[in-house]
Amino acid sequence: MLNRVNRVALIGTGFVGSSYAFALLNQGITEELVLIDLNKEKAEGDAMDLNHGLPFAPSRTKIWYGDYSDCKDADLVVITAGANQKPGETRLDLVEKNARIFKGIVDEIMASGFDGIFLVATNPVDILTYAVWKYSGLPKERVIGSGTILDTARFRFLLGQYFDVDTRNVHAYIIGEHGDTELPVWSNAYIAGTAISEWTKNKQDFKQENLDNIFTNVRDAAYHIIERKGATYYGIAMGLVRLTRAILRDENSVLTVSAYLNGEYGEKDIYVGVPAVVNRNGIREVVELELTEDEIQKFSHSVSVLKKTMEPVFNR
Known part of the structure; x- marks a missing residue:
């Protein structure tokens, strides 16, 4: 053998x-x-x-x-x-x-x-x-x-902390640019199969601004860490190892990576953070979440910022 x-x-x-x-x-x-x-x-x-x-x-x-x-x-x-x-x-x-x-x-x-x-x-x-x-x-x-794999991990960690559940039982995604224009997909955020919107009903001290602050802390996490210790590296290193395992062990795992879009989410000729099935051959397929109109607009904005920034380098 x-x-x-x-x-x-x-x-x-x-x-x-x-x-x-x-x-x-x-x-x-x-x-x-x-x-x-x-x-x-x-x-x-x-x-x-x-x-x-x-x-x-x-x-x-x-x-x-x-x-x-x-x-x-x-x-x-x-x-x-x-x-x-x-x-x-x-x-x-x-x-x-x-x-x-x-x-x-x-x-x-x-x-x-x-x-x-x-x-x-x-x-x-x-x-x-x-x-x-x-x-x-x-x-x-x-x-x-690596896309938004770390942003998604930060998102799940903070949601788990807020709702007092194991972060591994939180299923939620950050998509878009790994950066200032990324967005949370609240419409597809769940804990143990139950929508986040349902979990908030059982939290007596819940305020919408709490969830807004969670996303802000996710988006700006790198700035806060860099300000304190000069660089971020442990979280992304763990994310890269997770991706390595999914590839080498042919796992068909769904992870939020920077994947090439060719019509998915209405976008073309761009690499951007989205959920995708990852295995021994690389990216098997992009997973298209059903987004709200607001999420679609924010995602489109994120892609447009990336494309504009790329223009001087690739003469697009």
Whole structure:
């Protein structure tokens, strides 16, 4: 019986990348992990440090620092490299400098003979996922962005906290740009199969502004964290590991990723955060939620902001 060996190539061992590698090791999801960074000493140090934790890991993982040639046999390339969001900066402020960085990275990866799946986490993630798709020439299904997976997790956490239920029993989505124009899909928000609107009826001190504040805190979470500690990395690292598991284990999991739309939600030629079925082949299909008229308008606005921001880079 042939045992398949999964290889993940991580591009960028900064805060997000190293947190992802650590979480990946702790969950024992891949058999091989290669770390690639312009700062080779940093990548080598991370590989050494992670290897020293192998006796405590749930399964054996071969970890080493390498170069772009190691991407040839990778099943998944995860990109976390690029300029970070600074205090006072929006994710969209990073477009042009990170697009330039990504052109060089993707060219090197594709030159290795890579033919797997890309997972992009660098901001602005929707636009850079589109860039990877354009630069790589791979099918749209095999280029995935982390999208609003973290926003959705933040949303579910805060709703669970507010209603005092396990966050894993909260089913709600944030869609649109991973950024200031994202939106909550209140019309499809449930706890254990019951609409949020029903749960609010049993909460004596409920006020609509409480739910509004929850979304505001979700949308602005990164700003608050960056203000306090300089960067966000643990939450997104966990989200990337969740996506890695869905891909390598062929789970057909529904996750809010940055996916290419070709008519879904009335939009075309854009990568944006939406629920999608993720498996070993990448994105199997986009899940189209039934949105209210207000949600449709907000989603359309989010897409239009992304497209306008992309124009200088892709001459759309």
